Amino acid sequence: MTQPFDFDQIVDRHGSDSLKWGIYPPEILPMWVADMDFTSPPEVLTALHQRIDHGVFGYALATQKVTDSVVNWLQQRYDWTIDPQWLVWLPGLVPALHAACLSYTEADQEVVTFSPVYPPFLSAPKTCQRPHRDIPLTRDHGRYTFDLQRFDDQLTDKSRLLLLCHPHNPVGRAFEKQELTALAEQCIKHNLIICSDEIHCDLVLNHTRHIPFACLSEEIAQRTVTLMSAAKTFNIAGLNCGFAIIPNPTLRRQFNHAAQGMIPHPNALGYTATQAAFTQAEPWRQALLEYLRGNRDYLLKEINQRLPMLTMEPVEATYLAWINVSALEDYRPAFFEQAGLGFSAGEPFGDNRFMRLNFGCPRSTLEEAMLRLEQAISPR
Structure with missing residues (x-):
């Protein structure tokens, strides 16, 4: 063809x-x-041309149509039914990593990551002046995976937030359900909040379907902040538009409080491109x-x-x-x-x-x- x-x-x-x-x-x-x-x-280019022809580019808010495009995309792609109120719109996901550090940890509480990993996962805790515990990924039959024994052994009562990269950048893993479930059990055991950056979720190459971490169970959903965007998949990163999905109202309120005055709204073209990508592309x-x-x-x-x-x-x-x-x-x-x-x-x-x-x-x-x-x- x-x-x-x-x-x-x-x-x-x-x-x-x-x-x-x-x-x-x-x-x-x-x-x-x-x-x-x-x-x-x-389809994205056409939508952008139409939006530009409107000619006015003031401050923008998410319309019902762009919100519906996200809700429907998550339902169709992942069987994930979300309440639109769970959405927090963002100009990018890196600021959200910083907001999560500030929202969910006190000055003496640890942020945990698995490495190697996308550099902002390592720099965000430092920027936010939070202690950082790095757990190296391990290898199992030539594939990177979580070292859950080391994870269990090294976490303390000061460990509070896990920054998770899923799918993983840079090692290219699409983690399987049993890996994620085992990690979720440890997160519950250690009473961690999880900020799961899933920006590459629509770029799974091995013919399997991405599993949002928050979809593992209701208990996990209530302690997970999921970060997503159309940016990587549809090559619109320069239009600065993403979103967090936060089912827990307390976590959502804390996140919004930390983001206020620090993280601006996406721009008008970012909303337009996201809607077109999720509905037509x-x-x-x-x-x-x-x-x-x-x-x-x-x-x-x-x-x-x-x-x-x-x-x-x-x-x-x-x-x-x-x-x-x-x-x-x-x-x-x-x-x-x-x-x-x-x-x-x-x-x-x-x-x-x-x-x-x-x-x-x-x-x-x-x-x-x-x-x-x-x-x-x-x-x-």
Whole structure:
């Protein structure tokens, strides 16, 4: 069947306002920040044009239509029935990690994370002046998972908030129900509140369905703040629109109190794009997933067969590959930049043996990256 969307199209982002492309000189291929090089769905673009034609861009609030789009999306995708009153709209999810730290912990109470992990999970507790306990993920049959024995052993009566990345960035796991259930039991045992960042929930590549942490049980729902957005899936991160789902009214009130004056409303175009994405762009999303699976499979083969000094495991979710580069003599970011590649260094994620590569790009871009990488690490 003919591909209805052209993900092979090269969009020149040089000289634009792109953070991804703007921090490097033209000779470096940027494959770092979680920002795809695809145009957004045509339905989203049409909706944005219509909104722009209105011509007035004052302060915006969520309309009933955009709220309904979220409620219906969660029902259709995850069989999750939510009350619209549970929604707290956000301009992004990173500020929400900070708000959660301030909302649910006192100055002497710990914030817990699993690492390696998206850097704001590690920096938010520090910024909020909260103690931080880092529990490394463990490996089980070549896959990262929670080290629940260590989790149980190391938590104290001062441990209060778990910042959970689910699906996981950067290791690419789509956690299974038994893993999540076992973690939930420990959270209940230790009386933790969970802030679950699920921004990549609609980018599961292994043909399974994401399980929102709050859907595990009513008891878990009452202690969970879920963070979601259309931003990553539909490549609209620059429009700054996301939301928290907080069923517990006390937790919701605490969150709103911490966010007041610190976290602004999303902008008008962000609401518009979110509504269009969730109501009209599912065919585009399905086509995107197939393209990303092809990119993932290509990258997995190239890394593990052609570049034996590197290792990569299958990516179950996200468009981010976590690649072990520790066999290289010099695997600092400068090494790859000299080869014309801009990757994310592993150190800010909590493991400097790795680099993160964004494969949300046209295949030709990925092929060029692999050519440069091979030339860089091949024996001279």
